[in-house]
Amino acid sequence: MGNLDHLKLLRTDMEANGWTISSFIFVYKNIKYVVLVKLFIGPIKKLDQYALVQLEFMKYNDIQDNYIVEANSNGLIDDIKSIRKYFEIAYSPNLGQLMKQFAQTLNSVVPPSSSKSK
Template identity: 40%
Template sequence: MNQMFKNLNLLKQDMVQKSWTIDSFNFNYNGYKYIVLVKLFSRGTDDSIQEMPKYASVKLEFLRYDDFSNSLSVFANSYKIDWNVKQFREFFGIQYGPNLGDIVQQFNNHFAKFIPTFVIQGKSTFEKSAMVYGLDGGNSKDPLRCYCYAVKRNPKGEKRSIYNDNKTKILREPLYNRLKSDDSLSFVYSMNESDEKNDSEIILNWTTNNKRKTT
């Protein structure tokens, strides 16, 4: 059986190696631009996945460039994408016809060419926003909180959430790299751009406050 989407496996391996639970890449089809989110998951730990196919390796989420809420989510592996043909046709604006199977195959061939084999660095601000939106599933106002201004110590025994971890890797990678080894720290965000602080300010404030608590 042909591994049409073999790049997905290579990308997944690179994501796991680099501790990413989400990645993105750009995709163009039929005159429209999309951001495709690639999501990893742990079986039995994601309450949002009710009927996950046994073969599934990753979850793909197609977001319209002009409207993140206009999206289509599907499971996939290196051999196939689990399309609901009706949803596929409606989302990508394809008219119903007797040759729909051929169109899906043509789409798959086209899409496979866009899938990277590794996590691409230097993503645009727009892509980063899409990734943060995808991390949260678009279910809350938290993606609007994108301006980091502090770090805080979690209650004893509690680790930084995967969401907070990957969000900071996306939005503030240099800051993340300086503090990532201490997983009891979480990063604090605001919706107001005026609240944002640079890496040095955040670390200085954290160090100063921490000294006060220990003296």
């Protein structure tokens, strides 16, 4: 999909500081999301062996409207249709490039350390 290398840095920092959850704000297509970054501890179980963290996207103005997905440094780990549906990404013949751009946009706001999270 794309490159989310900041997730690996954030996870390492969270582990070093004893944090199990962190958060940041993500704006995509003029919609503001609160993103929770969760380590796989306790009730949060890893489904994909390559997942680094679990992300929970919640619309800022309606936190009940959420999307939970695992992610690694390559991108979100889910079928493209589910990602497109939640983030309202229209189908396009160059969908692979759109998903890469989405991941790069997300990566640009992922804090590399938990101390920089909001």
